[in-house]
Amino acid sequence: MPVNPLEDAIERMPLVVVSAHPDDAVLSCGALMMYAAERTQVTVATLFTDAAPPPHTMSARRYLRQVGAVDAATLYRQRRAEDRRALASLGAGCVHAGLADAQFRRRPGGSSRWRRLIPELGHMYPVYRRHVVSGRIAAGDTETLRFARDLIRRLARHGPALVLAPLGVGRHVDHVLARTAAERSGMRVVYYSDFPYNQQHQADGGFIRRYGLTEVRWPVRPAKTRLIQAYQTQVRALFREGRIPVVPEVYFLSGPSARPGTGEAQ
Numbered sequence: 001m002p003v004n005p006l007e008d009a010i011e012r013m014p015l016v017v018v019s020a021h022p023d024d025a026v027l028s029c030g031a032l033m034m035y036a037a038e039r040t041q042v043t044v045a046t047l048f049t050d051a052a053p054p055p056h057t058m059s060a061r062r063y064l065r066q067v068g069a070v071d072a073a074t075l076y077r078q079r080r081a082e083d084r085r086a087l088a089s090l091g092a093g094c095v096h097a098g099l100a101d102a103q104f105r106r107r108p109g110g111s112s113r114w115r116r117l118i119p120e121l122g123h124m125y126p127v128y129r130r131h132v133v134s135g136r137i138a139a140g141d142t143e144t145l146r147f148a149r150d151l152i153r154r155l156a157r158h159g160p161a162l163v164l165a166p167l168g169v170g171r172h173v174d175h176v177l178a179r180t181a182a183e184r185s186g187m188r189v190v191y192y193s194d195f196p197y198n199q200q201h202q203a204d205g206g207f208i209r210r211y212g213l214t215e216v217r218w219p220v221r222p223a224k225t226r227l228i229q230a231y232q233t234q235v236r237a238l239f240r241e242g243r244i245p246v247v248p249e250v251y252f253l254s255g256p257s258a259r260p261g262t263g264e265a266q
Helices: 005-012 024-037 058-066 072-090 113-117 128-132 139-156 173-184 205-210 222-228 232-238
Strands: 015-019 042-050 093-100 162-166 188-192 214-218 249-253
Touching (some): 005 214, 015 024, 015 173, 024 042, 024 072, 024 249, 042 139, 042 173, 058 072, 072 093, 072 232, 093 139, 139 173, 173 188
Parallel strands (some): 015 162, 042 093
Antiparallel strands (some): 188 249, 214 249
């Protein structure tokens, strides 16, 4: 009899891991995925895997400098390649949705002289601290949310399948959008605590209480650290001192199955 309720689910059904960006799934679920890939089909669906061409906002330019990127297109090409290699080493499937990262996501309506001169005017989330990590999905992101929801449904439709989705710890809007898309998909969902952001930020207690979620921990093997190190474009920015904490992965689930989301994307 499995001690951890996630073990039983993994033994019985395929696993679809919803990742906001390349690296998020491995960062938060790497140990669980290693275990699952030896027992069932694992597919990682990464939503925000691209950037838009310049002009970029000040926040986006700061991010590119932080990770030492030559340009956004090259960076995201490298990030996708890192993700494919890391997941292939696990034997996991890899789906890149091709959506633009929040820091590069444009408002509908095309270009204009003012948007070229002041890029913030043309972006959905122009300022990192005020918008990107606000936890609020912009009204203009309705189609993005619907696309993500439908992708999750397609990947899990041959189920029953277990969907893992980010809890949104740290309030990054892409993580919250991924959570909301999974919540509205109608699939069986388990939410994972976003690492390493959960080392500094608290989980969304309101969301946990609303769905009656229970915390479950998953032990981490040293091999997970090596897997994280495959994402070299991000490791130095995420772990300033070069040390990756070895801490249990944290999941939140509701009874025998997570409650399905309700309604359509608004």
